[in-house]
Amino acid sequence: MPFIDIYSKEEIDSVNTFEDKLTRAASACLNCEESFVPAKDFNIYPHVLKHARLRGNIDIRIIAHNFPSRIGKEDQMSAEIEEAMNNSSRWKNVKVYVVLAAIGVNLMS
Numbered sequence: 001m002p003f004i005d006i007y008s009k010e011e012i013d014s015v016n017t018f019e020d021k022l023t024r025a026a027s028a029c030l031n032c033e034e035s036f037v038p039a040k041d042f043n044i045y046p047h048v049l050k051h052a053r054l055r056g057n058i059d060i061r062i063i064a065h066n067f068p069s070r071i072g073k074e075d076q077m078s079a080e081i082e083e084a085m086n087n088s089s090r091w092k093n094v095k096v097y098v099v100l101a102a103i104g105v106n107l108m109s
Contacts, residue, residue: 001104002030002037002064006046007054013090019044025084026062029077029098034067056095060085066100074098 004022012018023039030037062081064070070077075098082096 001041001043002026002062003103004042004044005061005063006044007049007052007059007061008046008057009048009050009052009054011048012046012058015046018091021088022060022081022085025081029080030062030064030070032067032069034069035065037064054095056093058085058091058094060094060096061099062096063099063101063103065103070100074100 004026006012006019006022020039023042023044026042027037027039060081062078077098078096081098082094085091085094085096
């Protein structure tokens with residue numbers, strides 16, 4: 001199950017609409033031959049950081065499992081999700097970072 005951290009300096013207007021648009025865009029980009037990720041399966045963690053140095057008005061970090069078909073496509077996935085989020089008149093200068101890692105895997109076996 002992928003994780004999404006949303007960082008902003010103030011509360012996001014219409015946060016439910018924002019999260020819905022974000023999870024649909026992330027789901028479309030993260031679906032791959034090894035895994036289907038429904039939009040409802042994301043764990044979302046919003047963070048309001050008044051004194052943070054953000055690269056955009058809103059920074060988003062998506063952490064997902066490193067399935068072989070996703071590896072090397074992090075920048076492309078980040079750009080596609082970022083474009084979907086910035087195509088809204090409501091939110092501007094949203095920066096997205098997709099991070100792939102071993103999630104839910106027993107590394108000791």
